[in-house]
Amino acid sequence: MASISARRLRKELSEIHVEGCPVGINLLSADNFEQWLLSLEVMGESQYPGEVFALKFRFDPNYPISSPAVQFVVDGKYTSPVHPHVYSNGHICASILGNEWSPVLSVIGICVTLQSMLASCKKKERPQDNDRYVLHAPDNPKKTRFHYDVDTV
Amino acid sequence: MTDANTRRVPTVNDLRVKECYICREEERHDQPTQPPRAWVHPCSCTLIAHESCLLHWISTSQSNARSGSSQANALKCPQCGSKYELVSDRPWTLKLLDVANRALSVGGRVVSVGAVGVIVCSFGAGIYLLCTAYGAFAVQEFLGKEMYDLFLTDDPSNWPWHAFINLPIIPLSMIASRISLVDSNFVPIIPLFLVWPTSPPVHTPQRLFATNWSNGSPYASAPGSSSLGGLDHNINPFSLLMWPPAPLLGCFLYPLTQRIYRHLFSRFSHWVLDKKEGARGEEGRVRGVVWEGWEGAPMLQIRINARIEGGEEGQQGQGQGGEQGQGQAQAQVQAGVDEAGVAQAAVVEGEGAEPDDAVAAAERMIRVSGASIGRAIGGALILPLVANYMGSLLYRLARYSPLLRKFLAIKSPLAFRGPDALGLAGLGGGGAYGGAWVGRREVIPAPLGAASGDGYWKGMTPAKSFLVGCKLALGVFLGGTRTWAECDPAWWRNSIGLGIFVFAKDCLQLFHLWLTKRELESRRVKNKSFEGVEVSSLDLIEAWNRR
Numbered sequence: 001m002a003s004i005s006a007r008r009l010r011k012e013l014s015e016i017h018v019e020g021c022p023v024g025i026n027l028l029s030a031d032n033f034e035q036w037l038l039s040l041e042v043m044g045e046s047q048y049p050g051e052v053f054a055l056k057f058r059f060d061p062n063y064p065i066s067s068p069a070v071q072f073v074v075d076g077k078y079t080s081p082v083h084p085h086v087y088s089n090g091h092i093c094a095s096i097l098g099n100e101w102s103p104v105l106s107v108i109g110i111c112v113t114l115q116s117m118l119a120s121c122k123k124k125e126r127p128q129d130n131d132r133y134v135l136h137a138p139d140n141p142k143k144t145r146f147h148y149d150v151d152t153v
Numbered sequence: 154m155t156d157a158n159t160r161r162v163p164t165v166n167d168l169r170v171k172e173c174y175i176c177r178e179e180e181r182h183d184q185p186t187q188p189p190r191a192w193v194h195p196c197s198c199t200l201i202a203h204e205s206c207l208l209h210w211i212s213t214s215q216s217n218a219r220s221g222s223s224q225a226n227a228l229k230c231p232q233c234g235s236k237y238e239l240v241s242d243r244p245w246t247l248k249l250l251d252v253a254n255r256a257l258s259v260g261g262r263v264v265s266v267g268a269v270g271v272i273v274c275s276f277g278a279g280i281y282l283l284c285t286a287y288g289a290f291a292v293q294e295f296l297g298k299e300m301y302d303l304f305l306t307d308d309p310s311n312w313p314w315h316a317f318i319n320l321p322i323i324p325l326s327m328i329a330s331r332i333s334l335v336d337s338n339f340v341p342i343i344p345l346f347l348v349w350p351t352s353p354p355v356h357t358p359q360r361l362f363a364t365n366w367s368n369g370s371p372y373a374s375a376p377g378s379s380s381l382g383g384l385d386h387n388i389n390p391f392s393l394l395m396w397p398p399a400p401l402l403g404c405f406l407y408p409l410t411q412r413i414y415r416h417l418f419s420r421f422s423h424w425v426l427d428k429k430e431g432a433r434g435e436e437g438r439v440r441g442v443v444w445e446g447w448e449g450a451p452m453l454q455i456r457i458n459a460r461i462e463g464g465e466e467g468q469q470g471q472g473q474g475g476e477q478g479q480g481q482a483q484a485q486v487q488a489g490v491d492e493a494g495v496a497q498a499a500v501v502e503g504e505g506a507e508p509d510d511a512v513a514a515a516e517r518m519i520r521v522s523g524a525s526i527g528r529a530i531g532g533a534l535i536l537p538l539v540a541n542y543m544g545s546l547l548y549r550l551a552r553y554s555p556l557l558r559k560f561l562a563i564k565s566p567l568a569f570r571g572p573d574a575l576g577l578a579g580l581g582g583g584g585a586y587g588g589a590w591v592g593r594r595e596v597i598p599a600p601l602g603a604a605s606g607d608g609y610w611k612g613m614t615p616a617k618s619f620l621v622g623c624k625l626a627l628g629v630f631l632g633g634t635r636t637w638a639e640c641d642p643a644w645w646r647n648s649i650g651l652g653i654f655v656f657a658k659d660c661l662q663l664f665h666l667w668l669t670k671r672e673l674e675s676r677r678v679k680n681k682s683f684e685g686v687e688v689s690s691l692d693l694i695e696a697w698n699r700r
Contacts, residue, residue: 004176011177064175065213102231103175103210104200 005063006033012106025111034059037073038111042118054078055114056090057107058140067101069142070110082124085117089134091141093127098146165194165201175206195237196230211237281321287534288320291327294537297544297643327533414656422663426670536651543650544643551646561649564641 013030021027021038028037036057042048054073060066072080072090080090087093096105096113105113127133138144165171171180171192180186191204214227229236293301305312551558613621683691 008177062213065210100226102226103206104231106177 009033047121064103093146165192173203174200196235198233284321288323291537294541300640540647540651544647547646561646
């Protein structure tokens, strides 16, 4: 019997295939139930015109009870968006990925939330402690205890 | 809305298709899963879930809640925000056990904190005891058995309060003075020993005064008598000039002596190692050994070529090797017993290494410095023993030389002196064997001499007693108590002995260094004849053929 996470992810995947992704979001790869890649683009007026980002989702067997580890891909092809809540190594400081995670959210739901987070950005800048954080950041952003700002974007 | 009251309100079981918002599984009304699973609609919106999924989510986020918000988050609907209501069987027995369990975990935390505390404390106490025991040992060795029995004794219950601070600091400061990298002119041991001259003897003074001073003592009964001369001599502020020097004076003299000695010895060793060996002419021929002035201080340092790559460790090793090995001797009473070999090792190894092979040399330096830490600690801790040994050596020598006896101010042990002898011995200063052996009654001089007795203060106006009191206090501060002054000054000959030992050690070190240097400079490759080589294969000069 497949694990709960595999069954749920299979379901989410078939929904994506049937209904398609929202505008600006595309599935890049979902070959297994451990890691997915999706592309993200902010549509309309924004600080990021024409920029395409990639999101990496890592799921553990307890998904959706436990949140997925989500970060922007930073490699030769993709970069991390310049945003007050996104570190240059791709880690995202967003409460829905941490203590406000709920199983009602899905991969597409997270993508849409992050899309709107980027869309509402007024000023392109890195978090204040970016350099310090990137220097010591763990590989998995879930191991970081972010201190969420009051204005959870 | 009014219809809602009349119509039947649907429940989760009335839905045609149910989808769990957690696991996203669907269940159609006409195709129930086998075995059937319970569904729940816990809030006021359209979200529904398997009861097991929801309970799993709630219990998971409760158990690994990193913050309170996460826990609260799981207890409400993510969509409409209404709170979930949990119903459970919670009989009073469970409540009781929960409370008991919570109390036990609090208790457990207290116990574990306590256990850690006990371990830390007992470890600390062990270190403290060890240090204190060593401090007592050092004091005994340095001050001599007699003074030790007067001021400290083997029984800690007799100790004055400051002993419990003073004693454990002794070994620590001795070690610190040895391994500190800075060139410390102020070594804290002497001041530590200086606590003792001004402290009263540990035996209850009242009893002693009663037996020895108040009754029949010439000081107490007749303040104007001739024997008071000796007393006044001891409590006089000018007692700075007495012999052996007052301990406080030594406190000032010691750094001065140390500096002068250092300066002289460094010039001496410079002369021995440099000028004299200049016969061979080649200065710096000893490969890798460089003489260098150090920050204008009157001292020299040996540096090894490899030191740049040597890093901190290597540098430290060289620093020590250089400092001690150069024989830049310190008149420190606690100056080192060892280190001689370290410096030599450094020189020889530095020489053996190719200048290019700097890293390998540096590694060797690290090893040397590792060993030298142990030497430094051991060397520091053995000093009181050395001082005592040298002191008793001097004591034995003094038997044959009255001059030395005077210089060392040797007095006979108090146990062999009667009350009358005390004043005379005090006057005579060095009357070690001249002291009258009146009786074997143990006599301990009171800390303030005659002033310790009540009679001394009788008949004085308040102003005069204040003046006399000030004078006494100053005298004690400068010259130590009378008890201290009357004792056989083992500390004095121990200090002198240690000084001699340090000088001898420095000389030996210098000699070793000199021999090493000479060996390096005299090193030649041995010349051999062509024995065994075919003569015809050699292109020889005609002069050889003619022979």
